[in-house]
Amino acid sequence: MVWVGIIGASGYAGAELVRILSGHPAVQLTLATSRQHAGSRFDSLYPALKDCTDIQLESYSEERVCQNADIVFTALPHRLPMSIVPEILANDRKVIDLSADFRFSDPERYGAAYQSHTAPDLLKEAVYGLSEVYADRIRSARLVGNPGCYPTSVLLPLVPLVRGGLVEREGLIADSKSGVSGAGRSPVPETLYCEVNECFRPYKVGAHRHTPEMEAILGRETGKSVRLTFVPHLVPMNRGMQSTIYARPAQGVSAADIAAAFSDAYAGCAFIRICSSGQVPDVRYVRGTNFCDIGFKLDEARNRLILMSAIDNLVKGAAGQAVQNMNIMLGLDETTGLGAVPFPV
Amino acid sequence: MVWVGIIGASGYAGAELVRILSGHPAVQLTLATSRQHAGSRFDSLYPALKDCTDIQLESYSEERVCQNADIVFTALPHRLPMSIVPEILANDRKVIDLSADFRFSDPERYGAAYQSHTAPDLLKEAVYGLSEVYADRIRSARLVGNPGCYPTSVLLPLVPLVRGGLVEREGLIADSKSGVSGAGRSPVPETLYCEVNECFRPYKVGAHRHTPEMEAILGRETGKSVRLTFVPHLVPMNRGMQSTIYARPAQGVSAADIAAAFSDAYAGCAFIRICSSGQVPDVRYVRGTNFCDIGFKLDEARNRLILMSAIDNLVKGAAGQAVQNMNIMLGLDETTGLGAVPFPV
Amino acid sequence: MVWVGIIGASGYAGAELVRILSGHPAVQLTLATSRQHAGSRFDSLYPALKDCTDIQLESYSEERVCQNADIVFTALPHRLPMSIVPEILANDRKVIDLSADFRFSDPERYGAAYQSHTAPDLLKEAVYGLSEVYADRIRSARLVGNPGCYPTSVLLPLVPLVRGGLVEREGLIADSKSGVSGAGRSPVPETLYCEVNECFRPYKVGAHRHTPEMEAILGRETGKSVRLTFVPHLVPMNRGMQSTIYARPAQGVSAADIAAAFSDAYAGCAFIRICSSGQVPDVRYVRGTNFCDIGFKLDEARNRLILMSAIDNLVKGAAGQAVQNMNIMLGLDETTGLGAVPFPV
Amino acid sequence: MVWVGIIGASGYAGAELVRILSGHPAVQLTLATSRQHAGSRFDSLYPALKDCTDIQLESYSEERVCQNADIVFTALPHRLPMSIVPEILANDRKVIDLSADFRFSDPERYGAAYQSHTAPDLLKEAVYGLSEVYADRIRSARLVGNPGCYPTSVLLPLVPLVRGGLVEREGLIADSKSGVSGAGRSPVPETLYCEVNECFRPYKVGAHRHTPEMEAILGRETGKSVRLTFVPHLVPMNRGMQSTIYARPAQGVSAADIAAAFSDAYAGCAFIRICSSGQVPDVRYVRGTNFCDIGFKLDEARNRLILMSAIDNLVKGAAGQAVQNMNIMLGLDETTGLGAVPFPV
Secondary structure (H helix, E strand, O other): OEEEEEEOOOOHHHHHHHHHHHOOOOEEEEEEEOOOOOOOEHHHHOHHHOOOOOOEEEOOOHHHHHHHOOEEEEOOOOOOHHHHHHHHHHOOOEEEEOOOOOOOOOHHHHHHHOOOOOOHHHHHHOEEOOHHHHHHHHHOOOEEEOOOHHHHHHHHHHHHHHHOOOEOOOOEEEEEEEOHHHHOOOOOHHHEHHHOOOOOEEOOOOOOOHHHHHHHHHHHHHOOOOOEEEEEEEOOOOOOEEEEEEEOEOOOOOHHHHHHHHHHHHOOOOOEEEOOOOOOOOHHHHOOOOOEEEEEEEEOOOOEEEEEEEEOOOHHHHHHHHHHHHHHHHOOOOOOOOOOOOOOO | OEEEEEEOOOOHHHHHHHHHHHOOOOEEEEEEEOOOOOOOEHHHHOHHHOOOOOOEEEOOOHHHHHHHOOEEEEOOOOOOHHHHHHHHHHOOOEEEEOOOOOOOOOHHHHHHHOOOOOOHHHHHHOEEOOHHHHHHHHHOOOEEEOOOHHHHHHHHHHHHHHHOOOEOOOOEEEEEEEOHHHHOOOOOHHHEHHHOOOOOEEOOOOOOOHHHHHHHHHHHHHOOOOOEEEEEEEOOOOOOEEEEEEEOEOOOOOHHHHHHHHHHHHOOOOOEEEOOOOOOOOHHHHOOOOOEEEEEEEEOOOOEEEEEEEEOOOHHHHHHHHHHHHHHHOOOOOOOOOOOOOOOO | OEEEEEEOOOOHHHHHHHHHHHOOOOEEEEEEEOOOOOOOEHHHHOHHHOOOOOOEEEOOOHHHHHHHOOEEEEOOOOOOHHHHHHHHHHOOOEEEEOOOOOOOOOHHHHHHHOOOOOOHHHHHHOEEOOHHHHHHHHHOOOEEEOOOHHHHHHHHHHHHHHHOOOEOOOOEEEEEEEOHHHHOOOOOHHHEHHHOOOOOEEOOOOOOOHHHHHHHHHHHHHOOOOOEEEEEEEOOOOOOEEEEEEEOEOOOOOHHHHHHHHHHHHOOOOOEEEOOOOOOOOHHHHOOOOOEEEEEEEEOOOOEEEEEEEEOOOHHHHHHHHHHHHHHHHOOOOOOOOOOOOOOO | OEEEEEEOOOOHHHHHHHHHHHOOOOEEEEEEEOOOOOOOEHHHHOHHHOOOOOOEEEOOOHHHHHHHOOEEEEOOOOOOHHHHHHHHHHOOOEEEEOOOOOOOOOHHHHHHHOOOOOOHHHHHHOEEOOHHHHHHHHHOOOEEEOOOHHHHHHHHHHHHHHHOOOEOOOOEEEEEEEOHHHHOOOOOHHHEHHHOOOOOEEOOOOOOOHHHHHHHHHHHHHOOOOOEEEEEEEOOOOOOEEEEEEEOEOOOOOHHHHHHHHHHHHOOOOOEEEOOOOOOOOHHHHOOOOOEEEEEEEEHHHOEEEEEEEEOOOHHHHHHHHHHHHHHHHOOOOOOOOOOOOOOO
């Protein structure tokens, strides 16, 4: 039995890790930290999990973490992980970081979007944890930078097409919509019930920090600079993320070519479901699951490819993909502990 | 491996049965019927379950059912089960019926609330499937009448107290609130999104057919006629049911007595969680689970006991309790296939 | 043109006052204060009102208020109004206070529920602003304590019946449900979107401070001590409040008697709508309006009267009733500025 | 006092017309028809409007309509208006049609999107009722084709820019999101509460019939063929429509140029509000109002202009704009009856 710990278990992503890891048959959740709630039982914070876990939240201590965990998940605000991950790795522990701190290979790019990186050497070895795309590298990684929720929803449909040259690199647009849990559990006026319910709005228009993350990966995959216009929107729902992506098909590309590219790229990938023709992804179909549903429509009259994806922002967009990465690193079937049947309603 | 079938799999309760049974480790879902959608794959109706089940919906046929199922769930509108259950039982199959048809032992009472019963003899042997209360009888039953959602939420907190004489029989009131999935999947104006969202209303005030069901069980448990005032309300949410129940405590009854009665009644019951003092049940804590959370407040100044419960109407209030009953009938641990860790958010 | 000011305009009730008063044909909104947002334009806080008001938020100053307002609305947390209202009244201004500070005539009772009252002499002259019930006293008041939202929804159906002796004083129960705006705009974890959406729970069970407010009025109307069991619940919706009230009918009372009592009590009251038989109040019918819809069902078999009411907690439950009271005090038609046709959906 | 009638008053758009016209100070609502609900009072269908209108629904009769109305609103499914509008016009009545039947000037284009037009001659004189853009022609029209909700939300931000050549004609994209009331009141499974709540999905991807409507207007304004990629999405909320529109700025165009174009185009337009820099439209700010809020962000690094708009789909997107058009036709101030102050929450 592998021992796992969570640094930062009281936010929504951390709590979702507790949920998944508590039900995981091959690991034991041995430790969970929270600065704010140290000393409290986790289920006093999340009574839903009463009788499902008796874990107690504690303060972070390098010693406690390294004594009690073989693999460590860090679910902290960016900037904190880069200060503690080096010491955890130095103890021969593996780390899956859910923040942005280890998603970039280039410290300049990270610095431009966030702040100066204090552990730039680790960026060379950190693997971007987009599970289906980088499984081979994840398998042998000791440090995984778990992708952002928006990048997961945009890159899974886009990467196979840019890799194969099926769409033009120029003029890519992603119009994304997220449920509110993505904004986290810290109380701010913007995510109060009455400020979200019966509301719909874009935010951080053309300025969201997931943009450089996506551009970096698209650039790596094409070997060229790629620019992406990205506008996120807030949807009155708890969980779920939908992206509609607009691209120019390369000359001569047919709908069958697109379909084939997805089939090839994601053959054997249990969590990718390609919609049949005429069907569209809906976040409700993936709620509470690690699935990414992908659909597309090629509008030949307008020379436009419309890609659509749906994920659960807390699962495939955060904790679920992190556990999928852990499974890959441990040599387990990637679906272990992630195979619950989705809710029909 | 036990073979199970579902008669009426296309409604919300039937679909929830498909979800739970598809993930159940000790049974095989072999058959699912739908009059309206016969010939379609189940996942074309509920795309959430794509890659999770490949069951095909078919028309009802006694022969097909009895060939393919050892245990049969009927999730049909009342009146239909009583016409087919006799022939299924005659084939030595066991039946768990989710309609009202086998919840009453007295055909008169059933007739007064619904219509004339066409298989009244079966009412004598049918067992009321309130799992924690009637486990002993369920264990050896061949026909279980699965309780209504409201009765489950009201009886689980009330039965231990009326049994023990801790509350007065007179003047019981249950004010209940249900998510919209309880109204089913047939399109009617009342359950359109815009007719429920940002709405809140009572319905069938003092006239809901779950009232005689509850009064019958309370009467059986006390040996006397019991009258219950019951008002259901519709809440803008998909799943969940909350009941606030008002009773007069018997003379001299203390909060400790109430707590002890619950501890005694539900010791070892994995799905009953009694809230600690100061906490209240919230439907979000039980969403997607088979839990029933129970809390109470004794207001001595007003000589009033306030009981509160929360369930998921589709799980503990329907499909989950049905599978729990199946587990009991099969001699399995009652939590088999029902143990998923709840979502924190 | 009468000049009016709002002390505390940045919360939801204050903002609703801005909305109503900005559209009121007989008054001019001349001043609005906010400690936290002094110096900002109101519409920078509530962009919905852009082009509808150009009022600027300022700090409280007795001098500014009394120079600029004939009538002052105080929409502050309790305890603050009692420190400033005396000086405003001393300047011959009239005050309508939306907090609890002037709802009680007995300082002891106020003190037991809140804290020691620092202006107890004013309680003698303050008029409880339940418009339809106390219009005569409101007309000549210089200080009105505007009722709480829950009391408004419970007292409007109950008062005519307890006055007339149509229900028993003993054993009254109010099970109430409120939209989230009632919790205000201060960011706390409990009212974050994800902590309310798809949730339903009771709160402050048997301990809400609106209980003594209701008991005081019911006591005044019956001349005897009245005890009320009151349980509020939180509904995932922005606005709206529904109460289901359970009472014992007095001997011999018929449904016609109840209907007649309402007709008599509320004849000519533009904002009270009595549901016809078989219809129930729904909060959606009163959303954004000053209506209180009232329905009832007499269950003779169980000797129980079920009363139901629906209001908009921010309008009839707060700002709307406050403006109605202002209209009465000014000798205007009570519907002035409050007559917008409700939204059908 | 002008007499107005509504043909098709029982759907959501028709009911919204009843709401607005009942409160309109310069007209009298004299007649409302409904095939399905003829003989019922309107407020039995929409109890929110009890005491606000006593209009009775009746069957359509040319004679009754022309006797009782000077101006007629038709709020019927497309295809029905073109069969009755000719006879109403022949009686010298004016018509504002909310369906698609009179939005196209070219019968071919209408026929391609809908079906063969049976009154093609009227298309020549029908005026497209985008109030701010075509006010001059609306003023003297006897037949107005009221724009679709999506076209209103897309064209109001786009038209001033394509007119002025500030954006390229090629590669326009509109990603729109609508509340559920846009789907109407007929009960279908897709708009049941549980099939929308906690859901988010695109629909009619690249195939919505509002696309040719928008392309026709954009073509007229540029004098050239324009192609628009349009993807609508369904948002779990009752009312509201948000569009995010992506365009290439013409060479040398600055943010100041865009701002100036809007200022010029919409100077004196009471219902157009241009967001200040850094602010974005949110549907909540326009809920229940006839406003169209418009914002934009010029992303120079990516050579992309992002336009954003928000309207209430039932008001500016349907009934409100229809009444605005009526006001223009009657020579009234365009805001008459449409000036209610928006709700802050």
